[in-house]
Amino acid sequence: MEEEFDISQENFPTLYWATTSWNIGAAFWPLIFVPMTENSGRMPGYFVSHLCRGPVLCRSNDQISYIVFLIFLIPSGVGTNFATMITTRFFGGGASSVAINLVGGSIADIWKGPKGKSVVLAGELTSERSIPMSIFGMTSVVGIALGPFIGGAIQTNQDPLNWHWIFWIQLIVCGGLLPVFWFLLRETRGDVILMKKAKKIRQETGRDVYAKAELDKTSILTNMKVSFLRPTKMLVTEFVVISFTLWVSFGKSCQLPRRPTTNL
Numbered sequence: 001m002e003e004e005f006d007i008s009q010e011n012f013p014t015l016y017w018a019t020t021s022w023n024i025g026a027a028f029w030p031l032i033f034v035p036m037t038e039n040s041g042r043m044p045g046y047f048v049s050h051l052c053r054g055p056v057l058c059r060s061n062d063q064i065s066y067i068v069f070l071i072f073l074i075p076s077g078v079g080t081n082f083a084t085m086i087t088t089r090f091f092g093g094g095a096s097s098v099a100i101n102l103v104g105g106s107i108a109d110i111w112k113g114p115k116g117k118s119v120v121l122a123g124e125l126t127s128e129r130s131i132p133m134s135i136f137g138m139t140s141v142v143g144i145a146l147g148p149f150i151g152g153a154i155q156t157n158q159d160p161l162n163w164h165w166i167f168w169i170q171l172i173v174c175g176g177l178l179p180v181f182w183f184l185l186r187e188t189r190g191d192v193i194l195m196k197k198a199k200k201i202r203q204e205t206g207r208d209v210y211a212k213a214e215l216d217k218t219s220i221l222t223n224m225k226v227s228f229l230r231p232t233k234m235l236v237t238e239f240v241v242i243s244f245t246l247w248v249s250f251g252k253s254c255q256l257p258r259r260p261t262t263n264l
Helices: 016-040 066-078 082-110 130-156 165-184 190-205 220-237 239-254
Strands: 118-121 124-127
Touching (some): 016 190, 016 220, 082 130, 130 165, 130 239
Antiparallel strands (some): 118 124
């Protein structure tokens, strides 16, 4: 990339912006868009947006998604200048991060936490949610570790491949998984499921049946405020969150391109 785009690394590690823009998008987009799934459901965040008569009957509404991530892999692969790389990776990182952050919400919807049903693990009482969350965390860390390894292997085999293939391989693999996710994933947000049932009853019977979430709806701004404050509080008070954040930060830093050394 440095050679193809004629980027100088002498006075400033300019190539870092390709990774930095991805991480900035991944950090900020979930704070804005994930709270919207509290009212519209998890599925909109996983998939693509479209317009319809109402969020209750739509499989998805105005949300960024997995498909947006796939779309921005294309201009990243065919980009002819470094500004294109910075811009497309910002949107790609944001879109992928929204889908990744929704996994925790889906797990929380399906499995009960400490106040719900618990199971015995290694002689100790733990929540149903512990094991799924642990598996999710493990796969995230494994992905961070394997990414630079696979990308580096592609980069070092410049004869049959080049760095553009880093994006093409992602597009092939992730695009191939899209129909699998589409047919396997179902809405898990309880409030949204109940709203769908209530609306169907109203349409079929004419009865004034409403879900609790329809009567006690919170605004998007309120959800966004909680989305900003809750993780900040957890980051400074929860040891597990602090430790995982430090580890992910370390893993992300390892993805940065090395600055060339100068022989004196």
